[in-house]
Every structure is written in structure tokens, then in C-alpha cells.
Amino acid sequence: METVSTNTAHGGTQGVYKHASRETGTDMTFSVFVPPHADGAKLPVVWYLSGLTCTHANVTEKGEYRRLCAELGLIFVAPDTSPRGEDVADDADKAYDFGLGAGFYVDATQEPFAKHYRMWSYVTDELPGLIAENFPADMDRQSIMGHSMGGHGALTIGLTFPDRYKAVSAFAPIVAPSQVPWGHKALPGYLGDDKAAWRKHDAVALIEDGARVDALLVDQGEADNFLAEQLKPQLLDAACAKAGIDLTLRMQPGYDHSYYFISTFMEDHLSWHAKRLG
Numbered sequence: 001m002e003t004v005s006t007n008t009a010h011g012g013t014q015g016v017y018k019h020a021s022r023e024t025g026t027d028m029t030f031s032v033f034v035p036p037h038a039d040g041a042k043l044p045v046v047w048y049l050s051g052l053t054c055t056h057a058n059v060t061e062k063g064e065y066r067r068l069c070a071e072l073g074l075i076f077v078a079p080d081t082s083p084r085g086e087d088v089a090d091d092a093d094k095a096y097d098f099g100l101g102a103g104f105y106v107d108a109t110q111e112p113f114a115k116h117y118r119m120w121s122y123v124t125d126e127l128p129g130l131i132a133e134n135f136p137a138d139m140d141r142q143s144i145m146g147h148s149m150g151g152h153g154a155l156t157i158g159l160t161f162p163d164r165y166k167a168v169s170a171f172a173p174i175v176a177p178s179q180v181p182w183g184h185k186a187l188p189g190y191l192g193d194d195k196a197a198w199r200k201h202d203a204v205a206l207i208e209d210g211a212r213v214d215a216l217l218v219d220q221g222e223a224d225n226f227l228a229e230q231l232k233p234q235l236l237d238a239a240c241a242k243a244g245i246d247l248t249l250r251m252q253p254g255y256d257h258s259y260y261f262i263s264t265f266m267e268d269h270l271s272w273h274a275k276r277l278g
């Protein structure tokens, strides 16, 4: 692992790091904030998965998480959203919603994406190993949150590993990619036409198929341009009601899809995570 940069912030260290990933076969960059802590202490880890077009940098620069992470003693990890590099396949038209910057947190099975697009294994297996090795992390206390495509990643990963992630929350998540245009492009593109494979990467379908977590927190801006066509939080609301999952869905008047929205509610999410991380 190579250190790209470190900066002192709120008494802790905001770092950006790079490593050669065995999963993606590319260099991957990620950011980690380590709050001030006593020597030898092991701290809980909050994962933040970003949305379409993002790298680690968007939330790192605009997410406003550091003050509260410093106060609550939380490590905050922000991975990239796809593999990158000259030989990494991209969308045929270089669209923003597939290919580079749009890995959808799946392990692709379809060519030409299968070789590098392994974001599920990267985020759930490889990167946690690296974090455990290199940072003062208590891997028995992890939680996950994300935005939009990253909200989809956080929900599907949290629902798949309910014992590992003690809290799961999302900002404006894609709750049912099988039912919306972004997913209708990404799921067949990465996973092919087998709808059974899609269900493992669709939070609503996972819940319908029996996946459970105790509680979920979702914030959604009412002025979000993607709300009606791509995000559809009502589908998650209905699935959670039926399954008995305690979903707190907060519709936020006036807020759009941007980091102005995310940063406004970031502290609520971190407090909610900290309570569950103990």
C-alpha cells in the first residue's frame, strides 16, 4: 500500500492511499480518516460507498464527516466506484451510468467487464483485509452507508452480511435496480440476462427473498431529479413493511441529489451508526 497524501484534520489523519488490487487487477485508490485515539486502541469502521461518476474524493472533500468521526472515534473508509486504467473496459458510449465510475458493487460475469469489474469482492473482502492490516481498525465493529449507486451497494452488502455490518444506512439509494433504467442497463451489462443473478444485487429483491437486518436509515431529498424514475424509495418502504424491517425513511423537502444534501444529514447517519457500533 502506498500513501498518496495525509493531512491532519480534527486532530486525526485524513489519508489517501493506493494499492495494486488482486481483485480488479488494477491500482485502486481509497481514502481513510483515522480519528484521534489512544495508542493501541482499535476503532470501529464505517464504510461509505459512493455514487455514479464518483471516486473516493467526492465524499472526502464534500461529505463533512470528519468532525463527528473525530468526536465519536470512527474510522471512515471511502473506496472508488470502479476499476480504472487504460485496459479497463468502459461503456461503449462512455456514458456516466455504466463502466468507469459505475461499477455497481457487483462482480461482473459478462465480457469485457468480468476481468476487472469485481467491486463486490473488492469492497467486501480485499479492501477490509487491507484496512485490518494497516489501520487501528476493530473489524468486529463495521458498518456501511452509501449514496445513490453506493446506497444500493450499502443496502445489498448490508443485507447479505447482516452479522458483519452492525448498521446500514443510505442517502438517496437505488433501492431496486431490477425495476429502474440505471439497473436495466447495469445488471444485464455486468451480470447477463439471468434475473436470479440480479436479485442478489437488488435490495428490495433480497428482502423479498428473505434477507433481513434489524433496522435501516434512509434519507431522500424530495427535490432529487432521480427520485421518481431511478430511486423509488417507496419500493423499499413496502418491502420493509412486509418483512418487518424497522426502516426509518426520511423524505427531506427541498434537498436534491448532491453532496449539499449528503453533508447535511451525514452527522445524523454517523450518530445512528455509532450507537449501533457500541
Ligand SMILES: N[C@@H](CCC(=O)N[C@@H](CS)C(=O)NCC(=O)O)C(=O)O
Pocket: 050, 051, 052, 053, 054, 058, 096, 147, 148, 149, 257, 258, 259
Ligand atoms: N448529473 C450527474 C449524474 C451523476 C450524479 O449525480 N452523480 C452523483 C452520484 S449518483 C454524484 O455524487 N456526483 C458527484 C458529485 O456530486 O460530487 C452527471 O451526469 O454526471
